[in-house]
Amino acid sequence: MLSERQRLILNAIIDNYIHSAEPVGSRTISKRNDIGFSSATIRNEMADLEELGYLEQPHTSAGRVPSTKGYRFYVDNLIRPEHLSEQELNNIRNVFAERINHIEQVIESTASILSQVTNYTAIVLGPEIFEHRLKAIQIVPLNExxxxxxxxxxxxxxxxxxxxxxxxxxxxxxEKLVNILNSKLIDVPLWQLRQRLYQEIAGEMRRHVEQYEEMLHMLERSLNPEEGERVFLRGATKIMNQPEFRDVEKVKDILELLEQNDQLIRLLDVPGEGIQVRIGQENDMDAMKECSIVTTSYYLGGKPVGVVGILGPTRMEYGKVISVLDYLARGLSQMLTKQFE
Amino acid sequence: MLSERQRLILNAIIDNYIHSAEPVGSRTISKRNDIGFSSATIRNEMADLEELGYLEQPHTSAGRVPSTKGYRFYVDNLIRPEHLSEQELNNIRNVFAERINHIEQVIESTASILSQVTNYTAIVLGPEIFEHRLKAIQIVPLNExxxxxxxxxxxxxxxxxxxxxxxxxxxxxxEKLVNILNSKLIDVPLWQLRQRLYQEIAGEMRRHVEQYEEMLHMLERSLNPEEGERVFLRGATKIMNQPEFRDVEKVKDILELLEQNDQLIRLLDVPGEGIQVRIGQENDMDAMKECSIVTTSYYLGGKPVGVVGILGPTRMEYGKVISVLDYLARGLSQMLTKQFE
DNA sequence: GTTAGCACTCCCGACAAACGAGTGCTAAAC
DNA sequence: GTTTAGCACTCGTTTGTCGGGAGTGCTAAC
Structure with a gap:
């Protein structure tokens, strides 16, 4: 268990490191006006914190840098959510006030604004549609x-x-087929469609439709649960603004991963309610070992339908990111629910 | 006008530089077995070629590097299209052989295979739809x-x-409205829809439909020419494999540009028929000054409907890229035309 | 016209020295 | 017992010097 003073110092170190990106020395901390101890005292505490695994030293004569464990403690116990500027709140609210032509547009704007406000990479998993209910089905012949x-x-x-x-x-x-489908399947959630097809439609079709076997087969293919969820990625290049990613090799690994949709989905596939943070080595992908990912779900009528996430360096402004993400996910859920429930 | 020998030497230098990425010295060239001159002779010719603007010297005691003018001459006069390996041809053909559910899928695969075969970034402008003809129109009410x-x-x-x-x-x-629309607008190209709306539909609507003014207004909005063409980008990170882009600052500028759809469209907006090459400083965007872009159009029933392009370093394997692009664009045009004409 | 030879230029990597940020430890002060 | 001033020590970074090597341009001979 950490003493009050140790917490204070750990907090100061991480705060400092997050903004400077440089190993933090004892003198820097002792000069902060929320700390009333000499550098020597800080040095002793730092040595202890290092022994406990919260800090690391790049080399003997350098300052200290937070370890994954240190960040974890910081995120779990030390930060308090930062409040956003009126400007930022407005920017976010504007997204939901816009006239929309497609849901996708909202999701896309969401990703854009997230990346813009945080200066990190935003990833949004577009609304899951399994739970959506069928409103109409049409088949339009193009040719024979x-x-x-x-x-x-x-x-x-x-x-x-x-x-x-x-x-x-x-x-x-x-036409007959479409009529049958529309009379039987309205308001059925998409994930049930195939099942209903066999239970209810097949019999009906046999009675009324010619070539019903081929048609059935064709339908089955088309009612496949939609492959490939939609993923929106914005501000992928923001990572290059970070001093620890001045190295092309590192950046390449990350951006290559971000190019693959399935990897993005894996990245956001985090169990648990509310804000989730995965820090550095807590990620199982190699390319992400120096990154952190903050995620949360958004909801439609009480059910989680998608995920929004922020990807940045481990040295991330967690307080701010968590506030933004929380505010935005709430807004998004509210908007979707109001619009579609 | 360049002498035969100058052409030979220029060709050798550029060939060499494309594969080594290092300034080429006179000795290297004189040792090639298609060249029968001593390094001193080559040196003289190189000095001439530099004076004529085809070569550049990074510094006094370094070898030569092609200038934009040099590449231009190379592309226009020296390269002959490279023939592709059976393996590569097969990979490309497979794209067109696959079963398709959406045109977009083909375009997407096209971009993927392009990037994969060339090891450069592929950009594809999805098929322009103005020329497409209306097959059916539906309006599905979701709620009041x-x-x-x-x-x-x-x-x-x-x-x-x-x-x-x-x-x-x-x-x-x-329902009445939809019936009118379907009876009047079938087979009309999309770009004519709005015009026809006023010429033919408005009168009809006034006679048969209540609240026709509001409905007309609503329709007008929805028949807007589709904003935002679809752009597919694949292998954006490939640029980082190039030794001249080991620098994060350079790469950042390029990738930031590639993140913006409107910039991508601008990039592919090249006048002219057939294969088009824009080399280095011939591009008007700053971030692209060290890149080359090779583009060509693809066709549906004789009309150009989209553009495929390859983005790489100025030191690009032009011969190969041109061959691949040409082969693929032809295949794509053929496939689209066969499918939809 | 071609080429061998040579002096010259300039980049690059290796090595050393000076520097400075930061540490750990000790002993004195509180 | 806790805190702090002081000091020797460590180690990465910067700066400067130097030799090697790749490549050039020029000259003179073939």
Whole structure:
């Protein structure tokens, strides 16, 4: 257990390091006006904190740098959320006030504003649609062989897929099929669609639709749970502003990872409620060993539907990031829920 | 006008520099077995070529490096297209052989394969849709205030937009409207839609639809020419493999530019038919002064609908890139045309 | 016209010295 | 017992010097 003074000093060191990016020496700390001890005292405490694993020394005659354990303690026990400037609050609120044509636009703006306000990289996982309910389904033939299947959800999201039509199918048959689907499947959550297809639609189809086997098969393909969630990445290059990433090799590893959608999704796939912080080596990806990731979920009608996250160096302004993320996720949840519930 | 020998030497120097990334000395050239002159002779020719502006010298006792003018001459007069390996041809062909659900998927794969085969950054401007013809239009009400308008083109592309419904509109009215639209606008190219709306639809609507003014206004908004073309970027980080971009500052400028869609579009906005090459300082953007961009258009039924491009260092393997790009753009055009004409 | 030879330029890496930020320890002060 | 002043020591960084080497331009001979 750390003494009050140790906490104070640890806090001072990390604060300092976060803003300077340089190892912090005892003198620097003793000169701070919230600290009333000489550098020698600080030195002793620092040696203790190092022994306990909260600090590290790059080399003998250098100052101290927080370890992962040190940051962890800082995040869990020392920081208090920073309050945002009126300017920043306004910028964020504006995102939700804008007129929207697509949900995606809001999510995209969210990512942009996050990156802009924090000066770190923002990653947003677009709203999960499994829970969305079917509002309408349409099949539009393009020619003899192909058609587009279109699904509209109650949130106004539109998914579409190209289909191969069974040979020699009559347009009237497609119309019949669409009618059956619309009468049976409205308000069904997307994840149930395939199941319902067999339970309820198959029988109906056999009775009324020609070539029902081929049509069924075609439908099955098109109702696949939507592959690939949408991921929005903004400000990926912000990491290069950080002095510890002046090295192309390091930056390359990170940016290469950010280029891959599946890796981004993995990055945001964090269990737990509320704000989650993963610091440095707590990440299992090698490229992320010197980065921290702060995430939280956003909700639609009480259910988590997506994740917003900030990626930055371990030496991140945690207080600020947590405040921004929290405020924004709440706003987003509220907006979505108001709009679509 | 360059002598035959000067061309030979210039070609040798650029070839060498492209592969070594180091200033090329006279000895290196004289040792090549397609060159039968001593290093002293080469030195004389090099001095001449420098005076003519085709070469540059980083400092007195260094070898020579091609200037923008040098590369330009090389691209225009010296290279012959490189033929691709069977492996590479196969990789490219596979993209077009895959089953497709959306055009976008093909475009995306195109970008991926381009970047993969060339080891440079690939940028693809997704197919322009103004020329696409309307296949169907739908309006799906979500609740009392909102609806989604959906437009399907003859190429199977689906666009959608959220609409605010006029207050107290009756669902039947919307249906009437959709019927009018579908009967009048099928097979009209997208860019004509707004114009037709006023010429033909407005009158019809006034006769049959209540609250026609509000509805007209709403429609007008939704038929806006689709803002924001789709841009696909792949392998942006490849630039960091180049020895001349070991410097974070340089890379940052480039990657920041690549993060902005409008800049990407500007980058590919090159007049002219066939393969176009812009070398180093020929680019008007500062961040691109040390890069080259090779572009070409792809076609649907004889009309250019999009652009594919490769971005790399000025020291780029032009021969190879041009071959790949040409082969791929032809394949893409052929595939699109076969599929949708 | 071509080439061997040579003096010259300039970058680069190695090595040494000076510097300074910061430490750990000791002993005195509180 | 805790705090602090003082001091020797460590080690990375900066600066300067020096030799080696790659490459050039020029001259004179072939």
């Amino acid at each position: 062989q192909q058609a587009v299947a279109i699904i509209v959800t109650h949130t106004g999201r539109v998914e579409n897929k190209l289909l191969d039509l069974p040979k020699g199918i009559h347009p009237g048959e497609i | 205030q909102q609806a989604v308008a959906i437009i399907v083109t003859h190429t199977g592309r689906v666009e959608n937009k959220l609409l605010d419904l006029p207050k107290g509109i009756h669902p039947g009215e919307i």
